[in-house]
Amino acid sequence: MKRTKIFKLLNSETPIKDVLIKGWVRTRRDSKTFSFLEINDGSCLKNVQVIADSGLDNYDAINRISTGSAVAVSGELTPSKGSGQKWEVQATDIDILHMSPDSFPLQKKRHSDEYLRSIAHLRPRTNKYGAAFRIRSELSYAIHTFFRDRDFRYIHTPIITGSDCEGAGEMFRLTTFDFKNIPEIDGKTDFNQDFFGKEANLTVSGQLSAEMFALSLGDVYTFGPTFRAENSNTSRHAAEFWMIEPEMAFCDLEGNMDLGEEMVKYLATFILDECKDDLDLFARFVDKQLMNTLENIAESTYVRLPYTEAVDILTHSKFKFEYDVSYGKDLQSEHERYLTEKHFKKPVILYNYPKTIKPFYMRLNDDNKTVAAMDVLVPRIGEIIGGSQREERLDILEHRMDETGLNKENYWWYLDSRRYGSVEHSGFGLGFERLIMLVTGISNIRDVIPFPRTPKNIDF
């Protein structure tokens, strides 16, 4: 007999004579002539209540089943005589697949996030983390749906890159050298002898590759892991994280902002509609304001504000900031939060930043001082999207590379796209973990990725 997932069972319209469920015991409550077992199989937040009658041949063993044990239960789905649930399973046979000894680290009580991080291999068996990772999966699906509905193509950009810099931070080096015997030439490492014959790194962004495909297939996106070797110790940064990077040909900054806003709204709406049970857990136990925040993000029209006007608002604000605001400096976290949480009370898209604080590939505006960049800022998380219209004019792009000290030879292929049929195009990056933090209210990035990689932490 095939097992039925608990999610399906609990949504049944009618009683079912014969069912088989398999899962892990969350708790056991004994009565005189029978026991209640709460079984969870990960298919949904809810457990199913199983009635184990003392008449079962292995009742002695059933009475010793502990939290964490795995069981297979055959029986009948019947309306519950108790008041807490619609259905329950009256067991005719309980096969104890594996007993969990009492050293099982998860107890029938709340644990701290810090403790659960130390048992990251077991935490998906808790309500909160089960819900978080189901939502992570649903959001992945929603992202692909969003793009496919809009005729975008999914591009797999390389994880290993030969570019010495993609303009987005410190990189992890990749080599097959024997560290005890690294070949040198003229006192320097001889990368000619390394696997690729030159320096290789893990990617920090798929953008430059994605641009090549946007300039071939039209509208494309990437969705994959990204690696930054920054020594960042915050609740919003990880060394390995997933990023979604759409890139659109024949699209200017305004079209780019339109897509960013539409996408964030779509994803918030999707989660509100499709993940009610799991979302409800976060709204009750993690962030009481979660539903308001999500509805605000799903429904409000995002403010679009040039960087200079943002600086004006901030300098004229009576609010006391720890750091001063002035034109030409990047905004601090506290400034972004002020704009989204206090001043506008909704998401804000800032655009046209000074070129001095943005990378070389962003398109220079006619004022010669700003670039066509845009950041989508949301309450509580801050920057969730960073993007721009790309510089499509070869001479200006080369000039910007010189200004920022990049070696143009390494980017010959990138520059080729501006030599042959160059057109305006735009794109952005959306941090997948930050999106999950936004929709769940979870405040630490380490708790929305299965096995987080942060400085000095690579267990599991």
Place this chain on the structure above:
RNA sequence: UCCCCAGUAGCUCAGUUGGCAGAGCGAGUGGCUGUUAACCACUAAGUCCGCGGUUCAAGUCCGUGCUGGGGAGCCA
């Protein structure tokens, strides 16, 4: 990398002026009950993060290291 805070039972934490190591939850045992993270009683459980110092005496004070958390910078 910088600033701040913390580390005590399996977990969450209390521990006063330096003076015998504590509670709740969990676990074990017994009881009770169509129960709902059940309830009642009893029992077991400790390298007080490591190292060094001050002191008659250190969980407590000082130094240092490690680990974790919050914030900043970098960004997604």
